[in-house]
Amino acid sequence: MSNEEDLRNLEIGIEQAKKAVAKMDSINKLTNNKDFKDIILEGYFEKEASRLVLLRADPAMQTEQDQNNINNAITAIGHLRLYLMSVLQTGRAAANAIHEDELTREEILAEDLSE
Secondary structure: OOHHHHHHHHHHHHHHHHHHHHHHHHHHHHHOOHHHHHHHHHHHHHHHHHHHHHHHOOHHHOOHHHHHHHHHHHHHHHHHHHHHHHHHHHHHHHHHHHHHHHHHHHHHHHHHHHO
């Protein structure tokens, strides 16, 4: 691979990483927002999850359909939480990658100047 191709690939990687960092920053802003905390972090992830778990044991909610609906709702909570955590983790990794890619880019450019 030529230095030109390496630089192009690094630039693409840096741009993609910056997008991942921007998504991470957006989630961090949301988690600091009072309304988001009240509605999602506490209301959905904690209170609603707890309500659904208790509802599973409710004698009036023992039909197969009711149990499936409750389980699906619990799973949905988990999927949303997992998605948010994944975006944060990807963003942290991307931030590290940007730094490394920028160092590599500087090395390649320095090589080109010395040739």
